[in-house]
Amino acid sequence: MNENKKIPLKVFIKTFGCQMNEHDSERMYGILSDHGYTFTHQEKEADLILINSCSIRQKAEQKAFSILGRYRALKAKNPRLHIGFCGCIAQREARSILCRAPFVDLIFGTKNIHRLPQLIEKMGKTHKPIIEVIDDDSGRFEQFLGKIRRENHIKAWATIMQGCDNYCTYCVVPYVRGREWSRSAGDIIAEIKTLALQGYKEVTLLGHNVNSYGKGQDCTFPELIQRIQPIPGIERIRFTTSHPKDLSEELIVTIKDCSKVCEHIHLPFQSGSDKILKRMRRHYSHNDYLKKVDFLRKIIPDIAITSDVIVGFPGEREEDFQQTLQLIETIQFEGLFTFLYSIRPQTTAGNFSEQVPNNIKQERFNILLQIQNQISSARNALLVNTKQEILAEEILREDKRTSSIEKLRGRTRSNKIVEFEGSSDLIGNLFEIEIRKANRFNLEGIIL
Ligand code: SF4
Numbered sequence: 323m324n325e326n327k328k329i330p331l332k333v334f335i336k337t338f339g340c341q342m343n344e345h346d347s348e349r350m351y352g353i354l355s356d357h358g359y360t361f362t363h364q365e366k367e368a369d370l371i372l373i374n375s376c377s378i379r380q381k382a383e384q385k386a387f388s389i390l391g392r393y394r395a396l397k398a399k400n401p402r403l404h405i406g407f408c409g410c411i412a413q414r415e416a417r418s419i420l421c422r423a424p425f426v427d428l429i430f431g432t433k434n435i436h437r438l439p440q441l442i443e444k445m446g447k448t449h450k451p452i453i454e455v456i457d458d459d460s461g462r463f464e465q466f467l468g469k470i471r472r473e474n475h476i477k478a479w480a481t482i483m484q485g486c487d488n489y490c491t492y493c494v495v496p497y498v499r500g501r502e503w504s505r506s507a508g509d510i511i512a513e514i515k516t517l518a519l520q521g522y523k524e525v526t527l528l529g530h531n532v533n534s535y536g537k538g539q540d541c542t543f544p545e546l547i548q549r550i551q552p553i554p555g556i557e558r559i560r561f562t563t564s565h566p567k568d569l570s571e572e573l574i575v576t577i578k579d580c581s582k583v584c585e586h587i588h589l590p591f592q593s594g595s596d597k598i599l600k601r602m603r604r605h606y607s608h609n610d611y612l613k614k615v616d617f618l619r620k621i622i623p624d625i626a627i628t629s630d631v632i633v634g635f636p637g638e639r640e641e642d643f644q645q646t647l648q649l650i651e652t653i654q655f656e657g658l659f660t661f662l663y664s665i666r667p668q669t670t671a672g673n674f675s676e677q678v679p680n681n682i683k684q685e686r687f688n689i690l691l692q693i694q695n696q697i698s699s700a701r702n703a704l705l706v707n708t709k710q711e712i713l714a715e716e717i718l719r720e721d722k723r724t725s726s727i728e729k730l731r732g733r734t735r736s737n738k739i740v741e742f743e744g745s746s747d748l749i750g751n752l753f754e755i756e757i758r759k760a761n762r763f764n765l766e767g768i769i770l
Contacts, residue, residue: 333359334368338386339376341528341562342499343409345470345479347374349435350408352469357439361471365396370404370442377410377494380664386411390423397425404428404445408435410498414667416455424451431455432499457500476715476750478522482510482546483529483537488565490592491603491670492632492663495530502534507541511549518555523713523750525550527561533568544576551580557752558713558735559583566591566614567605578622585622586656586737589614590630594649595642598635601674608649615653626736628657633690634683635663636674643686650693656701656736658694662687695762702738702760709770710734712755714748739764 333354337347350372351361362368371393375386390407397403406428407419413431420426428445430437434454445452472478483504486495514525527546529535535543550559559582566589577583593599596607606614618625631646650658662683665672712732718741719729730744732755741764742755748769755767 331359332362332368333370333372334362334365335372335374336365336389337374338382339374339378339410341479341526342481342484342530343374343376345481345528346409346432346435347372348470348472348479350374350438351471353436353438355471356469365393369402370406371396372406372408375407375409375411377414377498377666379661380666383411387422390426394423394425404442406430406442408432410494413455413498414494416453420451420453427451429453429455433457474715475520476522476713477524477526478517479526479528480510480513480517481505481529482527482532482561483535486530487534488531488605489603489670491601491674492635492666494666494669497668499530502531502537504529504535504537504539506539507546507549510546511553514550514553514556518553521555521750523556523752524558524560525556527559529561530563531565531568532561533564533570533573542572544570544573547573547576547580547583551582557582560586560737562588564589566611569614569618571617574618574621577625584735584737585624586626586628586735587618588628588630591649592630592632593635593638593642594646595638596645598638598642601637601671602632602635603670608645611649612652624736626656626738627653628659628737629653629655630659630661631690632661632663633687634678634680636671636678637676638663638678638686647690647693650690650697654697654701655694656738657698658690660687660690660694699760699762702762702765704760705734705738705757705765706760707757709754709756710736710738710740710765710767711752712740712742712767713752714744714750716749717746734765740767741765742767742769744769 335347335350337343365371373386373390376382393405397405404427407426408430410432412429416429419429428441430441434456437454441452441454485500485502487502489496517525533543535546564587591611592602592604594608599607712734714730714732716731718731728743729741730748731739731741733739740755754770756770757765757767759766
């Protein structure tokens with residue numbers, strides 16, 4: 323336990339954003355646990371609240387600041403409470419956070435997580451707000467190995483690279499996560515072997531652009547997957563996120579040849595208009611994207627493809643939007659994450675002329691969502707009466723009186739959520755299910 327009784331011992335972390343942020347929070351929990359902290363799911367009980375913020379869209383930023391207001395009220399009632407602000411917003415604008423919210427005790431950047439115990443200690447001693455946002459790549463990952471505190475005991479994330487060199491004109495990632503940086507294959511393999519020994523069945527390889535993994539390393543992404551494939555105990559391998567321009571034929575063949583790699587790819591296309599793709603600096607065209615998908619489906623016929631699309635990028639006219647709809651109709655994605663364009667600080671697109679009015683953005687968003695909902699339902703319906711391999715992940719509903727389990731939830735290899743009846747000892751196991759019913763966002767089935 324912590325010997326310094328002045329330092330708070332119960333921590334609550336509120337995480338916004340992508341899996342990279344979720345995984346960073348797992349690291350923070352791990353490192354704090356190692357220094358004697360305990361965890362609470364109740365904000366009111368916490369002595370330390372950390373807000374791990376996301377900066378990818380304006381809405382995500384607003385959410386982080388709005389919750390900060392709520393925590394201010396908690397702090398007014400509990401003077402022992404310390405509040406920390408970290409993640410992508412903190413990396414970008416630490417000083418202005420303090421101006422906006424002077425009651426925040428600690429602000430640190432995305433590259434300073436490993437310094438958390440020292441920063442908290444300093445905060446306890448000085449009783450002044452502490453800010454640390456410095457580029458510190460020293461042992462960013464390796465010193466966390468064995469300390470990451472994962473909530474899920476079946477599926478784990480493993481970071482393989484971070485940052486991005488692409489500078490898409492709308493994206494803030496290169497400014498808040500820095501230049502692209504890959505971990506050594508040896509370190510990644512060691513981490514995944516440890517996960518397998520701990521009983522994890524599935525690993526998701528994480529990075530802002532995993533396809534270009536390997537800069538400065540003696541290993542490419544397909545080679546890395548081939549080295550992970552034989553690790554005993556790991557039954558499923560997933561990865562995210564991919565960039566269409568870096569999705570090579572070699573990688574597609576590797577996905578097919580490595581039996582543990584699941585038949586699902588998240589491949590953001592962002593727009594169906596060549597004019598907009600150029601303004602976004604995406605380095606592929608509508609047709610290039612279609613060709614990649616054709617090749618993917620030729621080599622792996624049952625691959626599930628999901629994607630991201632931005633609606634209302636500056637300069638997007640009706641004809642550009644129609645090309646986006648055309649692409650969606652042609653590809654028939656399993657699922658689509660649709661975002662309204664919002665100006666991000668420091669990005670080139672923020673200065674573009676022809677910003678699209680909000681009402682038009684919203685109108686296009688609604689049209690797109692309606693079309694994609696129909697496609698998702700139709701894609702799910704295709705699976706009715708098929709047999710699917712399931713990894714049982716969690717108990718959905720339990721009969722408290724008899725303690726017999728009523729409903730479980732798992733995922734297919736194509737990443738579809740399936741609900742089915744079963745008992746708790748199935749959690750963490752792989753088995754076959756027959757799909758009996760398809761809904762828009764999930765499937766229902768029975769164990770064979
Ligand atoms: S490739 Fe992805 S992470 Fe990199 S700048 Fe473009 S959108 Fe952002």
